[in-house]
Structures are given as C-alpha cells and as structure tokens.
Amino acid sequence: MLEKETGSPPPSAGTAVVGPAEATAPVAAHRQARGPRRGRARRRPLAERLAPYVLVAPAVLVIAGLRLYPLALGVNFSFTGDGDRNGQAVGWDNYAILFDDPLFTESMRNVGLLVLLLPVAVLIPGLLATFIYLRVPGHRVYRSVYFFPAVLSPVIIGAIFNLLLAFDGPANALLGAVGLGPVDWLGDPGVAIYAVVAVHVWATFGMALVVFLAGFATLDASLIDAARVDGASLPRVIRHVIVPGLSRTIQFVVVTTMIGMLTSMFGLIYVMTGGGPEGSTYLPEYYIWFQQGQMSRPALASAASTVLFCVMLAVGLLQLAILRRSGRED
Amino acid sequence: MKRRALWSTALIAPLALYGCGSAAGPESSEGGGDGTLVVWDWKSADATAESYIEEAKADFAEKHPDVEVEFVAQPFDQYYNLLGTAIQSGEGPDVMLFNGGGQLRDRADALLPLEDYLAEDMERLAGWEAFSADGHVYAAPVTLQGHPIYYNKALYEEAGLDPEAPAATWGDFLADCETITEATGAKCFAMGNKEGYGIQFFLSGLGSGVLTAQEYDDWIAGNRDWNSPGVKRIFELWVEADQAGLNNDGVNSTAMFNDEFAIFDAGEAAHVIGLMSDIGHWKEFGEFIGAENVGVMPAPLVNPEAAPNLPFDGGIGYGVAEWTGDPELAADLVRSLTSTAALEAFYADAGAIAADTTIDASTAGPATADIVAQIPTGRPALHVALSAETLELMGRLSQELLSGSVTVDDALDQLAESDQAG
Known part of the structure; x- marks a missing residue:
C-alpha cells in the first residue's frame, strides 16, 4: 500500500512536465470542452505545472506551519536558558x-x-x-x-x-x-x-x-x-x-x-x-x-x-x- | 532509494512530533487596559470559596464600579504548567494565585513588587515571608499554611495516657507511642511519602524540636549547614522512626493526599503531621474522630536547647503580573481579595486559617484555638525555605533513605549541593 503511493510519482505531474503534445491529448480534449479558454493553449503547460503544487500546498503548509515550524522553534528554544538566563543562548548547556x-x-x-x-x-x-x-x-x-x-x-x-x-x-x-x-x-x-x-x-x-x-x-x-x-x-x-x-x-x-x-x-x-x-x-x-x-x-x-x-x-x-x-x- | 527515505522522513516527522507536544493553555483571555481584570486561581470554582469570592468582588466593585473582574479557575494539577506557558509568552492574567514559598520565588521575575501598594495591610495580615523574595513582597497572603502535629486524644485515653498532656520530649514521645501501639494497635505516625511530601512535613513538623533558635534562624535566612549535627539528626530520625515501626507500612507507596490522612481519620495512627488549611487539617480530622478528640502538640524536644514553635507560612496568596496594564488597579484587587470581610468568609466556609490576624477563630474547636494561639510565636517552616528543585531531590532521597539505598551522609551531601546551586 505504502509502496504504491511513494514508489511512483503522481501521474498528473508526470504527464504535465515530461509529456509531449500527444501525451497531454486527453487533458487538451478536456480543456477544449470548456470553450472560452481554447485561445490560451500555449499557456497550458505552465498551469499544468503549477497545478500539482497548488493541490499539495494546503497539506504542505499545514505540516510546515503547524508541525515543522513549531518543531524548529522548540529545538531553537532548547538552546536558551531558564530562570535568570531566560532568553539567552546557552549552547548545549541544557x-x-x-x-x-x-x-x-x-x-x-x-x-x-x-x-x-x-x-x-x-x-x-x-x-x-x-x-x-x-x-x-x-x-x-x-x-x-x-x-x-x-x-x-x-x-x-x-x-x-x-x-x-x-x-x-x-x-x-x-x-x-x-x-x-x-x-x-x-x-x-x-x-x-x-x-x-x-x-x-x-x-x-x-x-x-x-x-x-x-x-x-x-x-x-x-x-x-x-x-x-x-x-x-x-x-x-x-x-x-x-x-x-x-x-x-x-x-x-x-x-x-x-x-x-x-x-x-x-x-x-x-x-x-x-x-x-x-x-x-x-x-x-x-x-x-x-x-x-x-x-x-x-x-x-x-x-x-x-x-x-x-x-x-x-x-x-x-x-x-x-x-x-x-x-x-x- | 534516497527519495524513498526522504518521503519516509516527511511522513514520520509529523507522527513523531506527537511524542513531544507541549502543554498548550486554554484560550487565555488577556486582561489589562479595557476595564477588565483577569484572575487565575484554582479556588474560585470551589463551592466553599463562593462566599469569599463574592465578598472580594463586592469590595472591589465599591472602589472601582466600572472595572469588571473575571475569575478563571484552572485545575490545580495543571495550574503551574499553564501559568508557566503564560509567563513564557509574557501575557496572561493580571492577578494570579500562588502557593507560598518555592512556587512563587521561582516565578518572582514575572511578578510586580507590591510592598508600596500593600503598606497598610502589613500589620493586619500574617505570613508575608512566604511571598517575599530578595527584599520585595510579591503577593498578599490569603490563608496561613503550617504543619502542626495533630494527635488523637481518644487513642491517648484508650491507652491510659493523659490526652491533655502529650509528651514534651522525644524520649517520652517514643514511650507514649509504644504504650498506644500496645493498647490499641494504632501506629505512632500516619505517614505517606509516595510523592515525597512526607519528609517535608517531617522536617518542618519536628525540626523546631531539634534545631536551636540560632540554627533555625540561619536556616530560614539561607545559611543552611546541611552537615550540622542538628540537621543530620532530623534525617536520622526520619530513618529511625520508620525502622522502629513508628510509621504505617508501605510509606513509599502511601499517598499523603489522602491515604495518609485517611489512616489518621480511621484511628489507625495516633499522630499525623498535617496542615492548617484546606485539607488534612483540624476541620477534616474533626469530622472523622470528633472535633473534641483532635489535639495539637508542639514538636517533642530532641535537643534540650531547641525551642519548639508552630511552623507556618503564608499558604496561598494573590500576586500581580509584571505585564499588567494598570498595576495600581490590579493591586487594589489584591487588597480586596485579602480584605477582612472576604477572609472571614473564607475561614468560615473553607475551614482555612485565614491570614488576617483580626479574625476570631476561637469558636471552631480546641485544635483551632491552639493553632491560632501559637501563630504569634510561630516561625516559617523549614522546608518552605527550600527551592522546588531541592524539595524534589529531598523527596526522592527520602524514599531512598527508607529503602536503604543511600546513607544519611550521602543524602545530605547531595542536598547541600542542590541547595547551594539553587
């Protein structure tokens, strides 16, 4: 289960970045159906490139903002002192x-x-x-x-x-x-x-x-x-x-x-x-x-x-x- | 492969973080400028403190009708964790409740010196030492907390001893205990040291019968000679008392709150070093063994040159945060919280010995009258002078002393080191 998820890259990202015109054909067909945006066909690759990042952004931001950043703060805090030395850097003392x-x-x-x-x-x-x-x-x-x-x-x-x-x-x-x-x-x-x-x-x-x-x-x-x-x-x-x-x-x-x-x-x-x-x-x-x-x-x-x-x-x-x-x- | 490891780390890191979550406080309402004062304590939600809070609020409303006071009752077992988080972030309540002694002194940096605001109350209230550090007063005492030696007069009588004349010397005390145990099967001491509190009460309860007045003063003043014969004698007594079978069984697994007191309540031990206020005190004991059977005795003399006294300090008191918007306003609230009317209500409903010396406590039974009579000659308790860290170490070492894994000399060396470091 884990193997499958992590082993192969996400399919949409793969096709958008690597794929030549033929590879994106299904996507293009999909876009065509929307009509009004047909004229901006040349920009599609950029949007396609950004899409996966936008989609992962919420998860990444939540992890980075609410998990990794506090973790970094905590580790940083462990190098400061307590009591009289509150706020001062004390190296590895703790x-x-x-x-x-x-x-x-x-x-x-x-x-x-x-x-x-x-x-x-x-x-x-x-x-x-x-x-x-x-x-x-x-x-x-x-x-x-x-x-x-x-x-x-x-x-x-x-x-x-x-x-x-x-x-x-x-x-x-x-x-x-x-x-x-x-x-x-x-x-x-x-x-x-x-x-x-x-x-x-x-x-x-x-x-x-x-x-x-x-x-x-x-x-x-x-x-x-x-x-x-x-x-x-x-x-x-x-x-x-x-x-x-x-x-x-x-x-x-x-x-x-x-x-x-x-x-x-x-x-x-x-x-x-x-x-x-x-x-x-x-x-x-x-x-x-x-x-x-x-x-x-x-x-x-x-x-x-x-x-x-x-x-x-x-x-x-x-x-x-x-x-x-x-x-x-x- | 490398990529996989990276993914693994990314997946595992948030999981692993569950291991080290920190105690986050509840949504703390910040007090200050906008006409609201926030008070943190662990008392205001108790039914027995209701009338006290009402009196204090009324007193404050009279002086400052436009200021709202919000009491936030925190659970006591998390109180100092939550307060620590608030202090760390530099924002939180304007006024907060403290236990006297180490808990306050460790946090004196975050508190406002109050001696200028409270000058008028200095005479009326007792127990300031426990709320003072480095010559400044950081909180006003609400209750007095001390460690009288309570004894069960019914057991004395059953053993043929005079309940009104408890032993004055350690030798007589041991003899009395033997008589009581033989006649009634009751142990000499109810003792619980699971949390390491037993030794604190033992040190303070019996210490004034061992140390001379000079040694006692030096100890309180901070000149503590842990290797002096007197101090060593107290810790030897701690070990000897247990070895001689004076204590109930399983001292290290008996919780002081409330198994130790339950042993005394049940009449299975003749003496207990208890408290003066809140819990494990005259009111509680009186409910079980009858108020007329609760006796209070001074520490038996171990050293003939010692001068026994009632060890007591300020029990709980209100301090003002250093970050409060209007210090004078917050100090006024502290004054209301320690007004005579409020403290009288607290004494009557919660069974606490209030810090106000003008309250008449003689009607609450002989034990209360005895305690109140001893307050003028009382001195700060020995263990309250120690830092929280030394107290923690003393608790651990006291358990090791009972199990025999450390000697008295070793223990005192470690305590001296910790005491000097703090």
Whole structure:
C-alpha cells in the first residue's frame, strides 16, 4: 500500500512536465470542452505545472506551519536558558544538564526496558488469541472479557490498581493467604516499573488481541487440520503453522504496541506512581511535563523533548523499515 | 532509494512530533487596559470559596464600579504548567494565585513588587515571608499554611495516657507511642511519602524540636549547614522512626493526599503531621474522630536547647503580573481579595486559617484555638525555605533513605549541593 503511493510519482505531474503534445491529448480534449479558454493553449503547460503544487500546498503548509515550524522553534528554544538566563543562548548547556540528571537517564533506561519487555506484551495477546481461535471452552466469553479493559481510561485503571496494589490491599492479602510476604508493588523501586508496565499491558492487550483474531480469520484452516492429521502437537502447530501464517499480523502488533508503550503511559504513571519511588518509573514524557510545569524550566523541557523526538524518529524509521520488509515478503 | 527515505522522513516527522507536544493553555483571555481584570486561581470554582469570592468582588466593585473582574479557575494539577506557558509568552492574567514559598520565588521575575501598594495591610495580615523574595513582597497572603502535629486524644485515653498532656520530649514521645501501639494497635505516625511530601512535613513538623533558635534562624535566612549535627539528626530520625515501626507500612507507596490522612481519620495512627488549611487539617480530622478528640502538640524536644514553635507560612496568596496594564488597579484587587470581610468568609466556609490576624477563630474547636494561639510565636517552616528543585531531590532521597539505598551522609551531601546551586 505504502509502496504504491511513494514508489511512483503522481501521474498528473508526470504527464504535465515530461509529456509531449500527444501525451497531454486527453487533458487538451478536456480543456477544449470548456470553450472560452481554447485561445490560451500555449499557456497550458505552465498551469499544468503549477497545478500539482497548488493541490499539495494546503497539506504542505499545514505540516510546515503547524508541525515543522513549531518543531524548529522548540529545538531553537532548547538552546536558551531558564530562570535568570531566560532568553539567552546557552549552547548545549541544557543537554549537558539533561544527561547529567539521574532522572532523565533513568527515564531513557526505562524506554530501553520497555523495548525489552515488548515481546512479552506481544506474546500475551498472541497466545490468548490462539486459545480463542482453537476454541478452548468458554472462548466466546473470553473474547469480550479480554477486550473490556481497553475501553477504560488510564486514570480509572490507575485508580483501580492503586487500590489493588496498595501495601494493605487485596493483592498482598492474597499473597499473605498463600504464605508469601507482602510486596510493596508501587513503593519498591525494583518492582514499581514492572507493576506499571504490567497494568499497561493488561489495559491495552485487548486491542492487540482483536488484531490477532482478525489475522487468524485469514489463516487457512485446512493447513492446521492437515498438521493435526499428521499428528503434530499443539506447540508444533503454533510454531510451524500459526506463527508463519501470522507473520504480518505479528509485525503490525509489534509496531502498534511499541508506539502505545512509548506514548500513552503518562496517565498511568501520573496516577499510579508520580514517577516514583526514587524516580524509578520516570519516562521521558513524564520528565518533560515535570520540568516544564513543576520545576518551571521550559527550556530544559524543550531539550528533553528534542531528545525524545530523535528517539521517536529513529523508532519510527525502524518501524517503516519493518513494514516495508513485510510488504516485500508478500 | 534516497527519495524513498526522504518521503519516509516527511511522513514520520509529523507522527513523531506527537511524542513531544507541549502543554498548550486554554484560550487565555488577556486582561489589562479595557476595564477588565483577569484572575487565575484554582479556588474560585470551589463551592466553599463562593462566599469569599463574592465578598472580594463586592469590595472591589465599591472602589472601582466600572472595572469588571473575571475569575478563571484552572485545575490545580495543571495550574503551574499553564501559568508557566503564560509567563513564557509574557501575557496572561493580571492577578494570579500562588502557593507560598518555592512556587512563587521561582516565578518572582514575572511578578510586580507590591510592598508600596500593600503598606497598610502589613500589620493586619500574617505570613508575608512566604511571598517575599530578595527584599520585595510579591503577593498578599490569603490563608496561613503550617504543619502542626495533630494527635488523637481518644487513642491517648484508650491507652491510659493523659490526652491533655502529650509528651514534651522525644524520649517520652517514643514511650507514649509504644504504650498506644500496645493498647490499641494504632501506629505512632500516619505517614505517606509516595510523592515525597512526607519528609517535608517531617522536617518542618519536628525540626523546631531539634534545631536551636540560632540554627533555625540561619536556616530560614539561607545559611543552611546541611552537615550540622542538628540537621543530620532530623534525617536520622526520619530513618529511625520508620525502622522502629513508628510509621504505617508501605510509606513509599502511601499517598499523603489522602491515604495518609485517611489512616489518621480511621484511628489507625495516633499522630499525623498535617496542615492548617484546606485539607488534612483540624476541620477534616474533626469530622472523622470528633472535633473534641483532635489535639495539637508542639514538636517533642530532641535537643534540650531547641525551642519548639508552630511552623507556618503564608499558604496561598494573590500576586500581580509584571505585564499588567494598570498595576495600581490590579493591586487594589489584591487588597480586596485579602480584605477582612472576604477572609472571614473564607475561614468560615473553607475551614482555612485565614491570614488576617483580626479574625476570631476561637469558636471552631480546641485544635483551632491552639493553632491560632501559637501563630504569634510561630516561625516559617523549614522546608518552605527550600527551592522546588531541592524539595524534589529531598523527596526522592527520602524514599531512598527508607529503602536503604543511600546513607544519611550521602543524602545530605547531595542536598547541600542542590541547595547551594539553587
């Protein structure tokens, strides 16, 4: 899809610029039908040349004016100072402060952790979708139950899990009942980030599950039947039939889950941990919000935004590369 | 191929930009010359502040009948973000509400010095220090905010202790706590440090029982010796109290607002270092454990040479933006917002200790009377003197102190460095 749009130049532009008289014949015929403008036939090529630019102009202006220009302003702003040095050029000072700040390095480490946890976040909906596809008892119920959390807002989910994971909450009561010591889910710096990511996965895997189910719909059932007739066990059916058949779906889920993890965990962090304990659950987004609003250091926040932008750009290009490769396999 | 990469970048760039959107303020109505003053706060939409705003508006309308005042209530959790954006662009409200201390001092550049306009109010109102920076006054106090140590008299009684004679020294205090825990199962302190606020209240609530008067004055004046024995003792107490089991479990995952106060409300802890106004204060506690059971005690003496006092500052106050069209007009509005009639209404409806010392507060229960009686001898709270950055670091380090990943000496070194840098 992407391949087609970007690979070949827009047809109208091509004919207008390159084409000799014969090539523009259909256009000319069209013009002729309008009558009054027939006499200005020699000017047509110029108008034709301009037309595509005029047509793209709104989109380009919107992107340039409302996206790229503010981006340039933001990057420029990140080279100015905060507080007493407001408005003065300070070179790379903000970036030096950033990478010297344990909170920011922690937030970047957490981004890395999210990437490492990505396979788990994809595996869970994948496995559950497989079970539903294989019609485990009660699969109809599970299909809707799994999707249910996806309709709740992060703030509500965060509040629910704040109660469940409180030190004297039900989760620890359950652990106590089976003889395990209490875990300070949101107060232990080694545990909190995993707790928040787990809640995020719980809250969002419904969407990935639906995508997986859609992928299963395209799977050739006769292949699985054939494998079963040949006596393949379930793990082997999954490994050799289902996973290869779903490769494009898996890639799509990987990309969307990654975007979700990097961009939409602010609400959960804000409600569940506030970046703590000991700054262990900071993510760049939260750091930017914190420096801009709570510490009133907008220029430093701009520098952090610029770094996050670069990270997102790299991740985005990587994702495009993956998508393109999957398109080629097709 | 090259062209394709270019296209990709063009496509991806706007997508990636979603990652770093900035907080844009709502359509901010600019105030100024055309007979309208715009006020930003987070209070005016509260039902409990309605009568206060009405009184202030009426007072101002009497002086300036032709000027319209528009109150814009912002959500508190976004307030300083929105204000930061307004300050950055150099346009926004004429008058704005501030918390005293760091939040105001960090933004003093954007505010108008008010001492000349407010000279008449200096005597009547208390709590100016929290709204002053570099010898100038930047806002007029509306409420006083402080950190009394509240205790549950019912628990004292249940444990066989005299509820009217709380411990005066730290040793006695520990003994009382042990008695209470044995008799009632209640913990000594309700403590929540999830946001890192617990240490701030601990420092200010107990600090005056540790530091000598001279050390206290030096701290407030900005000559802070983080490695002095007194300061070190406060942070050691923070660790010891938790290790000795004085606090409720899971301090680092308990939110001060409002889980910590809920523990005290439920009678599961005998003491809490609370607030004087708005929330976590005498009025709230009284609704749960009965106003007659809410006691206020001075900080127990850790150092015999210390002189305990009530730590308090100006809580919230109104300042004037430096870009306002008519400074005198805006300052007049601030005066109306801090008039006796308006503050009396605020005290009565919102349960806040108002900054006006002429208001009689003795009718609101023994705790209020105790607090008001201590105001004349009270001093600024220790943590309010610190910058927002140092406070943030202190919050993080206090969590590390409890989990044992940093020592008191290390923490104090880091705090000293941050304090000196700011």
